[in-house]
Amino acid sequence: MKYALKRLAMLLATMLLVSxxxxxxxxxxxxxxxxxxxxxxxxxxxxEALREELGLNRPLMVRYAEWLFGFFTGNLGVSTSYRxxxxxxxxxxxxxxxxxxxxxxxxxxxxxxxxxxxxAGRAGxxxxxxxxxxxxxxxxxxxxxxxxxxxxxxxxxxxxxxPGEFPDLSANFAGALxxxxxxxxxxxxxxxxxxVRMFRSTIQAEMQKDYVRTAxxxxxxxxxxxxxxxxxxxxAPIAAFLAQTxxxxxxxxxxxxxxxxxxxxxxxxxxxxxxxxYPTVQAIVVILAFWVVLAGMLSDLVSQCIDPRLRxxxxx
Amino acid sequence: xxxxxxxxxxLSGLLCAALSGCGGGSAGPAAEDGQTDxxxxxDAEPKVNEITVGIAQDLDDSxxxxxxxxxxxxxxxxxxxxxxxxxxxxxxxxPAVAEKYELSEDQTAYTFTLREGVRFHNGExxxxxxxxxxxxRCAGMKxxxxxxxxxxxxxxxxxxxxxxxxxxxxxNTEFLSYLTLAILPEDYDQQDTAPVGTxxxxxxxxxxxxxxxxxxxxxxxxxxxxxxxxxxxxxxxADSILMSLQSGAIDLCSHxxxxxxxxxxxxxxxxxxxxxxxxxxxxxxxxxPFDDVRVRQALCYAVDKQGIIxxxxxxxxxxxxxxxxxxxxxxxxxxxxxxxxxxIEKAKALLAxxxxxxxxxxxxxxxxxxxxxxxTAQVIVEQLKEIGVNAEIQLVEWGTWVEDVYNLRKFQxxxxxxxxxxxxxxxxxxxxxxxxxxxxxxxxxxxxxxxFQQAIxxxxxxEQTDFYKQMEANLTENAANVYIQDLxxxxxxxxGLTGVRFYPIYALDLSTVRYEA
Numbered sequence: 001m002k003y004a005l006k007r008l009a010m011l012l013a014t015m016l017l018v019s020x021x022x023x024x025x026x027x028x029x030x031x032x033x034x035x036x037x038x039x040x041x042x043x044x045x046x047x048e049a050l051r052e053e054l055g056l057n058r059p060l061m062v063r064y065a066e067w068l069f070g071f072f073t074g075n076l077g078v079s080t081s082y083r084x085x086x087x088x089x090x091x092x093x094x095x096x097x098x099x100x101x102x103x104x105x106x107x108x109x110x111x112x113x114x115x116x117x118x119x120a121g122r123a124g125x126x127x128x129x130x131x132x133x134x135x136x137x138x139x140x141x142x143x144x145x146x147x148x149x150x151x152x153x154x155x156x157x158x159x160x161x162x163p164g165e166f167p168d169l170s171a172n173f174a175g176a177l178x179x180x181x182x183x184x185x186x187x188x189x190x191x192x193x194x195x196v197r198m199f200r201s202t203i204q205a206e207m208q209k210d211y212v213r214t215a216x217x218x219x220x221x222x223x224x225x226x227x228x229x230x231x232x233x234x235x236a237p238i239a240a241f242l243a244q245t246x247x248x249x250x251x252x253x254x255x256x257x258x259x260x261x262x263x264x265x266x267x268x269x270x271x272x273x274x275x276x277x278y279p280t281v282q283a284i285v286v287i288l289a290f291w292v293v294l295a296g297m298l299s300d301l302v303s304q305c306i307d308p309r310l311r312x313x314x315x316x
Numbered sequence: 317x318x319x320x321x322x323x324x325x326x327l328s329g330l331l332c333a334a335l336s337g338c339g340g341g342s343a344g345p346a347a348e349d350g351q352t353d354x355x356x357x358x359d360a361e362p363k364v365n366e367i368t369v370g371i372a373q374d375l376d377d378s379x380x381x382x383x384x385x386x387x388x389x390x391x392x393x394x395x396x397x398x399x400x401x402x403x404x405x406x407x408x409x410x411p412a413v414a415e416k417y418e419l420s421e422d423q424t425a426y427t428f429t430l431r432e433g434v435r436f437h438n439g440e441x442x443x444x445x446x447x448x449x450x451x452x453r454c455a456g457m458k459x460x461x462x463x464x465x466x467x468x469x470x471x472x473x474x475x476x477x478x479x480x481x482x483x484x485x486x487x488n489t490e491f492l493s494y495l496t497l498a499i500l501p502e503d504y505d506q507q508d509t510a511p512v513g514t515x516x517x518x519x520x521x522x523x524x525x526x527x528x529x530x531x532x533x534x535x536x537x538x539x540x541x542x543x544x545x546x547x548x549x550x551x552x553x554a555d556s557i558l559m560s561l562q563s564g565a566i567d568l569c570s571h572x573x574x575x576x577x578x579x580x581x582x583x584x585x586x587x588x589x590x591x592x593x594x595x596x597x598x599x600x601x602x603x604x605p606f607d608d609v610r611v612r613q614a615l616c617y618a619v620d621k622q623g624i625i626x627x628x629x630x631x632x633x634x635x636x637x638x639x640x641x642x643x644x645x646x647x648x649x650x651x652x653x654x655x656x657x658x659x660i661e662k663a664k665a666l667l668a669x670x671x672x673x674x675x676x677x678x679x680x681x682x683x684x685x686x687x688x689x690x691x692t693a694q695v696i697v698e699q700l701k702e703i704g705v706n707a708e709i710q711l712v713e714w715g716t717w718v719e720d721v722y723n724l725r726k727f728q729x730x731x732x733x734x735x736x737x738x739x740x741x742x743x744x745x746x747x748x749x750x751x752x753x754x755x756x757x758x759x760x761x762x763x764x765x766x767x768f769q770q771a772i773x774x775x776x777x778x779e780q781t782d783f784y785k786q787m788e789a790n791l792t793e794n795a796a797n798v799y800i801q802d803l804x805x806x807x808x809x810x811x812g813l814t815g816v817r818f819y820p821i822y823a824l825d826l827s828t829v830r831y832e833a
Contacts, residue, residue, distance in 0.1 A: 031719035037378075039385040039718055043753055045461050081376040082524050083508045089524055151559045164370070164551060164560025166526075261551045261560065263526035271525055274685075275376055276715055 011293050018289040019071075019282055023064050026278050032056060033080050036276040054080065067282060077279030081272065086283045090268060094287060096169055097257070097264040099177065101249045103184035104191075108245060112192045116199025116238075121226065138193035143252055147186040147259035154182055164261050183260040187252050191245050198241055202234045236307040243299030247292040365831065366545035367813065369824075370557050370569035374525050374550045380507040381498035382454055382463045387735065387822045392548055394823035395530060395541075396437075397498035397513035400428050400447070407645065407739055407820045409492050412538075413442060413499045413514055423487035423775055426495075430478045434537045436501050437518035444475045449502035451482065454494075466494055487775045490740040516541040516827040525550055530826075542815065542830030554687070561808055568816070570807040570824055573687065574630035577806050588632070589805040589818030593733030594639050594744065595689070597680065597696055597798040602758035603728055605678075610670040612795035616656040617663035618703045619696055619798050628691035632804035638788035639734070639744050641802040643820035647741040649785045652792045663703045675704025681730045682709055683717040688803055693731040696798075722756050733803060739820055741784045742772065748796060757797060764790045 026032075034050040035042055051057050055066075070077055076086035119131060155163035161182055167175035206212065207230060215225045254266025265284055272280040373388035381397045384390055402412040411417065414428035434442040455470045456462030469491070472483045484491060498513055511519050516538070517530040528548040532541045549566055551557045558576050560566045561584065577586050597619070599606040606612055621635040634642055637652035667675060680693045690711065697707045707729075712720070721727040736743035746752055748759040749768050764787055771783035791797070809816055815828040 029716065031715035035719050035723060036715045037385065040722055040754075041385050042718070042723055043461075043465070049461060079524075082522075083378060084524070092523075093525070148555050148559070151556070151563075156559060156562050159563075162565050163563045164549065164556060164565030165563070258553045259556055261549070261553070261556050263523065267525045267552070271374060271376055274713055274715055277376075 007297055011290070011297070014293050015286055015289050016068075019068070019286050020064060022282055022285045023060065023067070023278070026276065026281070027060055031276055033276045033278060036274075037080060067279070071282075071286070076283045079272070079277050079280045081275040081277040081280070086279050089280060090265065090283055090287075092169065093263055093265045093268050096176075096180075096262060097250065097253055097266065099169070100180050100184055100187070100253050100256070100262065100264060101246070103177070103180055104187040104249050104253075105242075105246055107184055107188040108191050108195060108249075109242060111188070112195035112199065113238075115192070116196045116203075117226075117231075119196055120200045120203035121223070135193050135197055139190050139197070141190065142255075143186045143190065144255045144259050146189055147183060147256050150182050150186050151260065166260070166262050179260075180262070183253075183256045183262060186259070187249055187256050191249065191252075195238070195242065195245070199234070199238055202237055203230055206230045206234050236303050239302040239306060240299040243295055243302055245295075246298065247295035250288060250291055365543055366547070367543060367567040367810075367826075367829065368547045368549050368565065369826070370551050370560055370566035371548050372550075372552055372554075372557065372571065374552075375522060375528055375548075376524065378508040379511040379519070379522070381500070381511065381513070382450075383508060391822050391824050392528060392530075393511070393513075393519075394515075395517040395546075395826050396511060396515045396519050397500075398515050399496040399498055401492060401495050403493075403496060403739055403819060403821060403823075405817045405819050405825075407643065409496070409739070413447070417492075423489075424485070425481055425483045426491070427479055427481045428495075430480070431537060434514055435535045436514055437512045437533055438501065438504075439535070440501060442499060442501075442514060444478065444480065446502050447480055447499055448473060448475055450497065450499045451480075453500075454497050464494060464497060467497075486773065488772065489775070489777055489780055490742050490772075493738040493740045496738060517546065520545075539827070541827040543826065546826055561810075567810040567813060568808065568829070570805060572806040572808055574632050574804075574806065577808065578630070580808055583811055584808045585811055587807040587809055587816050587818075589807065590634060590641065590643055591733065591803040591805045592641055592643055592820055592822060593735050593803055594636065594641055595692065595731070595733040595800045595803055596639075597693070597729050597731050597800065598734075598757050599729050599797055600725065600727055600757055601760065601796065602725075605670070605672060605676055606728070608670045609794055610666045611672065612798075613656070614663040614666035614670070614703060615700070615705070615798050616795045617659045617666065618705070619699050619800070620658040621800050623658075623699065624692055624695045625801055627695050629688070629801075629804065632806065633801040634804075635801050636799050638792045638799055639748065639797075640741065640784075640788050643802075644736075644739075644741060644744075646781055647784050647788075649788050652788060655792050656795075660702050667703060667705075675706065677706040677708065679708050679710045679728050681717065681721055681727045682711055683714045683732070684711040685714050686732075689731045689733065692800060696731070722754075725756050725758060731800075735822055736820075741781075745771075745784060745787050748791060759791075759796050761790060761794060761796075 032051070033054060034047050034056060037050060038046055055063065067077065078084065079086050079089050082089055122128065151163040154160045161179055166179050169176045203226070207226070212225060212230060215229060216222060253264060254270065257264040257266045265287070269281065269284045272284070371388065371392065373386065375386070375389045375392060377384050377386045377389040379389070379393065381393055384393065398412040400412065400414040400417070401409040404410055411431070413431060413434050415431035417426055417428045419426055430442070430444060430447065436442060451473050452458060454463045455467035455473070457470070457473060462468045469484050469486070469488060470482060471485050474481045500507060501512055504512055514537070516533055516536045518533045520529040520531050522528045527550065530546045530548070532544045549560070551560055551566070554573070554576060557569055557572070558579055561569060562581060571591070580586070597615070599612055599615070601607060625631060625633040625635065635653050636642070637655050638649065640648050642648050667673065680696065682689050682693045684690070690709070693709050697709060700707045717730070721730050734744070734747070746768060747754045748757065749755065749765050750760040767783050767787045767790065771780050771787065774780050774783065792799070805818065807816055812832055813829060814832050815830050817825050817828055819825065
């Protein structure tokens with residue numbers, strides 16, 4: 001209980017800090033909301049009038065406090081570029097990104113665990129060099145490039161989906177999921193490669209240990225030892241790694257969203273930063289921070305569940 | 317242990333489901349989007365009388381046409397709004413919401429007669445009060461800052477019956493072009509998100525970073541649009557645009573690069589127009605070493621426009637030599653285009669003369685979201701090396717460019733395209749008069765200022781044209797900037813579609829686009 005409270009407090013503190021840093025960062029980069037809104041048609045008079053209207057002339061801390069108050073009372077403000085409540089603006093986008101991330105994560109888990117085991121079992125085998133090279137390649141190719149390849153291969157050549165025609169999530173859910181499968185794959189490939197590699201090296205390291213040697217020398221079947229003893233010890237760091245992956249996927253989705261023209265959080269975040277649309281940026285950054293911290297907590301929890309040695313005080 | 321892990325995974329799944337449930341509750345604008353083209357099978361059935369147009373920039377701006385700043389937004393909303401007059405592809409102005417207009421003897425009073433039967437998209441007829449409201453708002457007649465600075469010359473706006481008279485403090489042969497300003501309904505306060513105008517298409521919906529939907533306006537007073545519906549799809553990524561064209565997701569897309577066009581395949585026709593931009597390496601004339609005319613001239617001699625066009629644009633593009641582009645017809649002076657032909661020796665001599673025998677280092681600031689300008693700058697860097705000038709490209713985000721380069725004038729040089737906000741030579745040339753607040757290159761030339769005063773005060777069109785041409789020559793001779801080209805505008809149009817027209821301003825008119833019978 002005490003532990004949970006501590007984590008919760010950390011979550012809140014992280015989100016607060018992130019939002020404050022974003023606020024300050026906006027203050028430091030050149031160009032403010034008013035100059036972004038007026039663009040090349042800005043005149044000193046119009047800029048001044050707009051700053052006054054938007055309340056940008058007030059001190060940073062006053063504005064931050066106001067934003068914070070709004071945030072806790074459920075008022076995220078109005079997007080300065082789209083002139084629309086931020087909540088309405090980003091809710092459908094967050095949903096798209098969430099589905100994309102979850103699909104991608106599911107792919108990673110479902111593919112990399114069996115593949116990792118299989119690969120670990122065959123370490124040092126005849127085609128091992130080839131497998132390692134392929135693994136390296138998958139890790140090195142950035143998702144945007146995979147995305148373009150997938151769009152071309154499955155979209156243009158095979159016509160399994162129509163690149164650029166993402167169906168509306170609320171109107172055609174199945175169609176949208178079908179479309180999201182391809183970006184999810186693009187997003188998953190390097191992560192799968194990383195997980196497999198991690199799996200392999202963790203298991204290999206574990207296999208070198210004395211207890212394994214002893215177990216095998218006592219006549220136990222190698223495969224049996226791998227499954228019954230080694231895996232138990234190796235799974236904790238891998239599960240933690242996977243939970244961390246959950247956070248990283250969201251970051252990766254920004255690029256993939258652009259390649260596949262999906263209206264997700266990443267694209268609106270990039271656009272809002274360019275427009276100095278700070279109410280929108282703040283809201284998205286806080287959501288992302290929440291997601292990342294959540295993934296971190298999940299990672300810790302998973303490790304502790306699996307490995308009692310990691311449980312901190314009061315775990316009993 | 318495994319059970320625990322499983323439970324955790326399930327739990328996280330539930331949590332996500334709960335989160336998604338929250339999101340679904342407040343379905344935003346995406347839900348209103350009428351585009352529920354259920355099939356994911358490409359082109360299973362021919363689309364009905366509608367098209368999807370790809371655009372690289374979102375309309376992340378106010379949609380209120382009097383407030384809109386972004387060129388990309390104006391380009392799309394050109395289909396939704398009209399003024400008392402409207403432009404034609406030939407560069408003329410024809411009556412729109414007004415039926416006709418008369419100019420008084422002394423050329424200071426314009427009298428417009430309102431056209432009968434013009435309706436707004438909300439069904440209301442256009443009344444005199446709406447016209448007055450729109451004009452007052454832009455001209456700042458109620459003491460506020462005018463939304464269109466040039467309209468501060470308006471002395472009075474008076475209505476009587478179905479006519480409205482606009483009086484100016486002095487004759488202005490270009491005044492009419494400002495009256496393309498949109499006529500909007502009075503007392504409608506959602507113009508910035510759900511705009512209402514009088515154009516051939518009406519606004520239906522916008523989903524941020526996704527799409528904009530327009531529909532044919534059935535009660536349009538003039539030639540109705542051919543298409544029933546247009547969906548603008550926002551696709552920033554250049555490769556994705558290409559793929560969306562090939563997959564059939566979009567039918568039309570403008571501003572393509574020559575590389576993209578080369579990969580299009582047989583399903584498309586490519587229309588070739590111009591972007592109507594003065595692309596140049598703009599030099600900060602107040603900044604060392606560009607405060608010396610010899611240095612600026614040396615750069616002009618060192619840069620080979622045709623080389624840039626050939627190398628970076630596959631030969632598409634029209635070279636220019638001053639702040640004017642060919643679509644302006646009578647104002648364009650082609651003799652200035654090759655005023656500086658590439659001459660490395662001459663450039664070096666000029667540099668030596670100015671005190672830089674070994675060249676110098678400079679930065680070219682380029683906004684990172686405009687690939688053509690980046691490509692151009694890269695070729696320039698190579699070309700300048702030959703005269704010992706070591707140029708370095710500094711990529712900045714658009715917002716930073718606007719603030720640092722355009723507003724604060726903190727830069728050495730920048731590659732950018734400057735457009736004319738309306739179809740007047742003045743829009744291109746006034747910006748280099750010494751006291752103009754948009755004179756971001758700090759050009760300061762007394763002769764130029766004097767010519768401009770003469771140009772705007774003369775009542776004779778021929779004389780005015782002549783003054784403008786002298787101003788162009790002044791910019792060229794003093795090498796105010798290193799002029800390059802008017803970029804090509806390549807538009808991919810799916811075969812079977814026809815009717816794309818190019819305007820001398822930044823506009824994508826879709827009212828004439830149709831399927832071939």
